[in-house]
Amino acid sequence: MFHTPLRLPLPALLLPLLLIHPLGCSAGPDSAALYSTDTDTGDALLPLEECGYTPATDLDPAAGIVEVNLAAAAFEWDPGTGVALTEGVAYDDSVPGPLIEANAGDTVVVHFTNNLNEPTTVHWHGIRLESAMDGGMQMMDPILPGETFDYTFTVPDAGFYWYHPHLEGAKLIERGLYGRMIVHAPDEIAADCDLPIALDDILLDEGSWQVAPVDTDMMKLMGRLGNMLLANGKAGRRVALTAGETVLLRLVNPSNARYWDVYVEGQQLQVVATDGGWLPEPYATDSLVIAPGERYTVAFTATGDPESEVRLMNKRFQLHEQDGDMIEVDPLGDGDNPVLTFVLGEGTVVGTPWTQPAVDPMPYTGPTETFGHHWILAEDMMGGTVTIDGAAWPDVPLVTVEANLETTFDVENTSEMHHPFHIHGNNFQIVQINGVAPTTPQGWKDTWDVPPRSTVTVVSDLWNAGDWMYHCHILEHAEGGMMGELVVGASTHSM
Numbered sequence: 132m133f134h135t136p137l138r139l140p141l142p143a144l145l146l147p148l149l150l151i152h153p154l155g156c157s158a159g160p161d162s163a164a165l166y167s168t169d170t171d172t173g174d175a176l177l178p179l180e181e182c183g184y185t186p187a188t189d190l191d192p193a194a195g196i197v198e199v200n201l202a203a204a205a206f207e208w209d210p211g212t213g214v215a216l217t218e219g220v221a222y223d224d225s226v227p228g229p230l231i232e233a234n235a236g237d238t239v240v241v242h243f244t245n246n247l248n249e250p251t252t253v254h255w256h257g258i259r260l261e262s263a264m265d266g267g268m269q270m271m272d273p274i275l276p277g278e279t280f281d282y283t284f285t286v287p288d289a290g291f292y293w294y295h296p297h298l299e300g301a302k303l304i305e306r307g308l309y310g311r312m313i314v315h316a317p318d319e320i321a322a323d324c325d326l327p328i329a330l331d332d333i334l335l336d337e338g339s340w341q342v343a344p345v346d347t348d349m350m351k352l353m354g355r356l357g358n359m360l361l362a363n364g365k366a367g368r369r370v371a372l373t374a375g376e377t378v379l380l381r382l383v384n385p386s387n388a389r390y391w392d393v394y395v396e397g398q399q400l401q402v403v404a405t406d407g408g409w410l411p412e413p414y415a416t417d418s419l420v421i422a423p424g425e426r427y428t429v430a431f432t433a434t435g436d437p438e439s440e441v442r443l444m445n446k447r448f449q450l451h452e453q454d455g456d457m458i459e460v461d462p463l464g465d466g467d468n469p470v471l472t473f474v475l476g477e478g479t480v481v482g483t484p485w486t487q488p489a490v491d492p493m494p495y496t497g498p499t500e501t502f503g504h505h506w507i508l509a510e511d512m513m514g515g516t517v518t519i520d521g522a523a524w525p526d527v528p529l530v531t532v533e534a535n536l537e538t539t540f541d542v543e544n545t546s547e548m549h550h551p552f553h554i555h556g557n558n559f560q561i562v563q564i565n566g567v568a569p570t571t572p573q574g575w576k577d578t579w580d581v582p583p584r585s586t587v588t589v590v591s592d593l594w595n596a597g598d599w600m601y602h603c604h605i606l607e608h609a610e611g612g613m614m615g616e617l618v619v620g621a622s623t624h625s626m
């Protein structure tokens with residue numbers, strides 16, 4: 132028998148209020164005011180940036196080894212309001228942290244220093260590494276303030292990844308503690324513009340422009356939506372482009388709870404990669420939903436008149452069923468909001484045509500004979516908790532499966548809101564959503580949306596034995612107990 136701890140106790144009297152209480156702050160007054168660079172406000176624009184990125188300095192010149200220093204510390208940074216966050220945090224004084232760049236098969240060595248005033252771990256989201264290096268809190272002792280730890284692991288799969296703490300994520304990731312990682316395939320072509328973007332939102336107190344308090348029961352249940360959209364830690368970025376250029380946008384969503392739904396004005400996007408690497412074939416889309424923790428890479432050939440502006444936009448995504456018990460108010464309002472502006476220069480160039488790197492077709496056409504587990508994600512409104520298999524971490528029953536067997540898992544969401552489900556350490560292929568095969572080309576996933584009252588069926592080869600955390604990537608949910616442990620192969624530690 133396990134019990135369900137009441138992690139978010141709410142007096143019964145408050146419940147009727149809770150069920151009709153809107154999410155977040157009472158409707159944002161003037162969201163344009165949050166964009167100090169909005170052309171309508173007449174404020175100064177941010178300088179025009181070149182397209183591209185600067186990777187972290189590789190301390191080891193040898194091929195096949197990427198060696199970097201990394202430190203987490205308090206860092207005051209300005210998300211674009213003109214006011215620095217006094218409670219900001221960052222890796223290496225930069226939001227996002229340094230971009231770690233490697234080639235598939237490389238060994239990555241990270242000399243990490245914890246200069247925070249609290250224990251931490253670094254989790255390498257999506258990498259199939261050894262579980263002792265994964266930063267999941269069941270497998271390593273947290274690194275204490277002032278201490279160092281060397282993370283050493285191989286990066287087997289080309290893809291776009293990210294890293295973040297696995298303790299106090301809802302607080303620290305919101306305040307800036309996350310970074311990006313690119314692992315290149317050997318045959319990857321260089322796009323004319325290769326732009327890795329962390330699509331984050333942040334909830335600021337409108338007045339002080341400081342991080343709004345996070346610990347309301349409402350946000351713990353519904354997730355924390357921000358009132359400002361950031362591309363690589365800043366609102367209002369402007370990036371130079373020329374018509375005809377091939378653009379590759381590598382997108383990761385480190386937001387606490389926001390599902391992004393993005394498009395680029397006037398551009399036809401090709402989805403070319405997802406969490407665990409390049410797709411077997413691209414597919415066209417006008418817009419793309421990216422759940423917290425997920426990654427997608429899109430390609431497009433820039434079109435537009437000289438000196439025109441083409442904006443990366445975000446559409447409102449409804450996290451809760453429209454006619455459910457909870458009324459969801461997005462502090463950004465119901466309209467579309469700008470995220471970043473591409474400014475086209477003079478003339479037109481003949482861009483490098485996009486060529487999809489070669490990958491094997493996805494192996495699974497449906498569920499396999501070996502069945503691993505059927506998870507049930509639920510919300511217990513009366514207890515104010517979110518649960519997996521009827522319990523909250525650390526009481527969620529352990530799931531144990533064998534390594535190297537093609538295994539099917541069901542993730543069933545009985546609640547009325549979306550949950551982005553994430554499993555550490557292995558890659559998965561979505562084979563069915565509510566019993567129906569997806570219609571777009573599929574790739575390897577470590578994080579996927581489970582829509583309200585739906586079941587997503589995935590298959591994995593469980594190539595990577597170890598002890599792995601799995602959880603909802605709405606950070607308030609993960610910390611509220613929507614988290615468990617999956618042992619692949621023999622357990623290497625005792626609970």
Ligand code: C2O
Pocket residue numbers: 254256295297424553555600602604
């Ligand atoms: Cu980004 Cu445990 O995850």
Ligand code: CU
Pocket residue numbers: 254255256257553554555
């Ligand atoms: Cu992860």
Ligand code: CU
Pocket residue numbers: 517549550551603604605608609613
């Ligand atoms: Cu959730």
